[in-house]
Amino acid sequence: MLNHIDPAELPRALQHMLDREQAREPATLPRRSFLKVVGAGGFALGTFPHLASAQTAPAAAGLKPTEQPLAFVQIAPDGWVTVTINRLEFGQGVQTGLPMILAEELDADWSKVRSQHGNADAAYLDPLYGIHLTGGSTAIKHSYTQYRELGARARAMLLSAAAARWNVDVSTLRTQAGTVIGPGGRKAGYGELAQAAMALPVPEKVVLKDPKDFRIIGKPTSRLDARAKSSGQQDFGIDVRRPGQLTALVAHPPVFGSKVKTLDDSAARAVKGVKAVLRVPLDRGAEGVVVIADGYWPAKQGRDALQLTWDDSAVEKVDSARQRVQYRELAKQSGPRAFDADMAPLANAPRTIEAEFVFPYLAHAPMEPLNCTVQLSEGRAELWVGTQFPGVDSAAAARVLGLKPEQVKMNVQMAGGGFGRRGLPSSDYVVEACEIAKAARAAGINAPVRMVWSREDDIKGGYYRPMHLHTARIGFDERGNVLAWDHVLVGQSIVSGTFFEGGMVKNGIDATAVEGMREPYGLPMRLTVHHPKVNVPVLWWRSVGSTHTAFVMETLLDDIARATKQDPVAYRMRLFGDKHPRHRAALQLAVDQSGYGKKQLPAGRAWGVAVHESFSSVVAYVVEASVKDGSPVLHRATAGVHCNLAVNPKSVETQVQGAAVMGLSMCLPGSAITLKDGVVEQSNFGDFTVARITDMPEINVHVVPSADPPTGIGEPGLPPLAPAFANAIAQLTGKPMRELPFKLA
Template sequence: MLGPVDLSRLPSFSETRRAVGARAALPLDRRSFVRLALGTGAGLVIGGLIESVPAGAEAAAASNAYDGVFTPFVRISPDNVVTVLIKHQDMGQGVTTGLSTLVADELDADWAQVVPEFSPANVALYKNFAFGVQGTGGSTAISNSFEQYRKAGAAARSMIVQAAAKRWGVAADSIKVSKGVVTSGAHSATFGDLAQEAAAVPVPADPTLKTPDQFTYIGKSFPRLDSKAKTTGARLYTQDVQLPGMLVATLARPARFGGVVKSVDDTAARAVKGVVDVVTTSRGVAVLATSTYPAIRARELLKITWDDAKADMRGTDALVAEYQKLADTPGVVAKAGDAEAALAKADRVIEASYVFPYLAHAPMEPMNCVAQFKDGRATLWTASQLQTVDQAVTAAIFGIKPEDVTINTLWAGGSFGRRGTYDADYIAETAEIVKVTGRGEPIKLVWTREDDIKGGYYRPVYVHKVRVGLDKDGAILGWHHRIVGQSIVSGTMFESALVKDGVDGTSVEGVSDTPYAIPNMHVELHSTTVGVRPLWWRSVGHTHTAYVMETMIDEVAAAGGKDPVEFRLALLAKHPRHTSVLKLAAEKAGWGTPAPEGVFRGVAVHESFKSFVAEVAEVRLVDGKPKVERVVAAVDCGLAVNADNIRSQVEGGVGFGLGAVLHGKVTLKDGVVEQGNFDSYEVLRINEMPRVEVHIVPSAEAPTGIGEPGVPPVGPAVANAISAGTGQRVRVLPFDVGLKLG
């Protein structure tokens, strides 16, 4: 989803309006890294000595006597603990386990001695190679780290082996390492025993990596490192941060996007026991209290007059009507083909218009951040997803350098894209509150669920208009496709990487690059301007493009009286990875055999984030509503680093995508969001969760994404099943709105 970003395009803030020139690598945090050695290889920088690191490693650092192997990615301490520094955010996708696996395998560590820890924010050491900044998204965590973390493990192993060879006076090649135990003949030692001597060994720049047949952990299903702590209440999130003297803040934001505070009467709010301050920032009115509940209660008592002069007053009905008109006019060409001429010659033209709603991410943990400004330095405790952006935005607000912003990245209670904002929204809100109050105490800003659902940063509204011309046999002659909607990245630092010739790639991905052998395909885009902030939402453009492509292809197959699987396979002849997942899902689902009485099947296949997923949905219609009983998925995401985690991500992705197509919608009336909590913004609950079977295609290709690719196919697979059962094509999402059954 992302490419290298332009850091000179950081958002500006009304209060500071500072240009930020953090284009190049950020200097190292002086306090965190006092010695750096030997930086080489494909981004591998190894050999730094960390004197004190934030959060989890405080205890080790406090002694200032760390005497083991110590690199930016791996630490081995005399107590035989292997700490893996995780450069990515773990929002549930399991990357802490995944990256630890890569290190543990090459190091030949025992799984029980491995402890993950989030790395500091430091773009020089911890950038995502897919972005050029430190950050997580686009299902890139494993793919961009695969070689880097394996090399880090292999380097540490080499240091341990050399230390053992020296101690025992034996040849290095006589030494074996298995499950954290180092042996040679009668000699035996643990990593911990050798940690001090290994630390003196120069870090190899280009250690030898294992061949796949030598893997001990990679490719196996082994347990997550975070399961236990997440079932005992021990796992802490930003919401749980308690610091001495900390204040808790809530922020009253304008009801309309673009509104600003005109005046505020805070008398009643200030009278609430526990409230210590009320301040106005460029973004709203903040209430600060000694604990959470008074901050929430007192905010309800603020009497604020808003200035909506610059606010977007449109409702979503008006917006959709505008989009539909635009869809009838030429847009910017995203893919050129002579569709009109082909359509003119067609025996039959299928025409369809689709409407997709705004969607909130609604992670279980509402947005939050703890920030402190003291002695010219800012410190954040938050589930940072784009650390480099969060660092730079915070620095701009305080007028300090990015390297003077320390980020303690914490576990995220979900994200689905929400925490990866191009303007660091809730982090910037917190920093601004800290700045305006001038307080030295840490301040924790908490969002309520209503703040989250009403807060924007949605998957944008999109309208698609498609015309497909067929010959008398049902073969496709031409395909004309227009997409209308907001650009997610326009005006952000991601624009230069992702917008080409006026086309935001995230608006058309999945259509303009379709693998189907479609002749005379023409794709156009209208990028609209709306006050509602858009954002990537788990699988980004594929959330709508896969739905349109896969339901249209299904409709074309049906028009020609062809089997949906056979029809797709014929158009995918040059795409073996698509066809293999499609065939596998069809076979495992029993495609072609009778479905259970009253059950209808639908299929979809889609590539996203370089992974390939096909899904077959079995749907029963109960009282006029679809009940999805079973989803069979087949996945090719390259080499399966952890098969069980892949299954887990696809199971979850199916539920996430299904909830959205069944119920998900954020609507606006006169510019005001109509939903507020889970009673009005409905998400999937357990009673609607189908049985999900996930089958993985064995592959030796480099690993690709899995956090997102399970999401796109489920909506169209279910829609195609509904069509198979009723003949009705659902083109207005969600189904709660667009599916009308008797």
């Protein structure tokens, strides 16, 4: 993750070793759902005028900033095309997918295409939601038509420039791989025409290619950032280096919302390289102590030397064991309902199931911990950060620093993962970095300050996927027909109190908490929802509500299939009927490619099946699993994916594989964030489990062919993995899985 590490970042002993061994040259060392927005009208730019600075490129009459090719396409004299992306690249492949779409309609030479991040300019708003946003698997889904039209407009301008140069009718010209070709074999490269072309009027209406003529879209394509990342040359936000830059580490309170009670910083100030020790306000009314030094290591040593006590008398001290009991009691109470079918048939149902499910808090744990670099000058601020919300974060920075939005420059950096953690309505870590920079300046420090969270800070410091408890009472007949399904969901709301609340909380129910319940099966369900207030910060986590709702729905359906002695695939197909062809296609593809029902599994193995739609895409898994020495083992997973048109099949494959790994991680012992007396008990990968190479199954991904506009793919591969795995284990043990991570004993 770190490309060129400053020796000041290292422990003193390593610095001395490097000094001895590399005295002739500088020391360098080589180096990974959000939200489903509804009611998008509430997020229009008109509602949040501070989210974007003025459009810098010349505007074409009748076109929005998001439709102006000059903000997205730069063609150099040598023909290289640079495409600006309106999303954060943090591993999902958007830095390749969006340029592929634009380059297709531009008719560019793909071997001469590169990409760069946009910023908080109005051009880079999500064209549907009107907010700067990377999340909800929306990048390709929302910008597919936008980037096609951008490429087509730029191509039309290049054709017009060539027609003017050669004094011919534009209809006599065509383009091919970065070249305009005219009558008599005349040719001009895009680089020769670009300057004149970009000065021409931008056409409002353009004709897009027929998909049958695509030569880039739909072809498996290696990522533009693959070489830099695989060779350790890629810079991330954590790698930002500004002249004179200092590094800041914060001592956060162990209980959320606490304040400093006593502080002795004498030992910290005595550490060589420490420049300042300051008290700073933190997220959610808390207070912390920042140590600012000339590198990460002295800042860490200084923080370790602080003598601190905390005042947590005014905040709740959450305890996971007590919380489970409290949620269980809350589930017995009446509350608002998302669905309200008649439950009378429960009383006389021939067969019934009662179940309780528990899902723990989960940390996002991206490979690159949170960071943000802030440089202040007179009346201006410049930020370098890998952010999912550049406009929101720019506005938050301006507010904290007492500046106007146009006085804040946002430099969006490549990020090493995020899974939702870098897109927070409160901008917690960006606000923290700005508070530090402001305090440092007040203390006479006029240098750029890079705030870095350690891995421990990242895992212990929130925000988390909420803990959830579900209860279900289901009545069904001997054929598996559900007569009544009484369901209760208890868990914190992730959008209450944010600017998303107005569009996403209805009747007291957070839409992200219940997404994935009931559908596509259309069951007679009564769904009661409770959103308790708890002193644990929560946030969307890759695939959001579907992380728990898919598990509940797909394992309970398997329970019904087993109880009525039906094949789980056939049972689901019957429930789909003729109304859900994409679900049927995805599941059938996974079945066909896995050999389910046709091949004999080795002794001790069982099949597991699950299918789920999230973010408008459907993913089905057929898995093979066993139990070895009392532990569940996933051997093979075959995915059937329906995401409509796959712009880059390679990215679809890698995204589903990565999502499956996160889904597997949820099942493994130790994959839980727990609290004792208000303190998070986990701190690093030693006690917060993520899947290792030794846990990895064979994962095969197959995509249902389609020419329809693409749907989301960053998150849909996660939800059905855990229930498919659980269903296989239940087949082997006869015991349904009711908790994540799995507990077999």
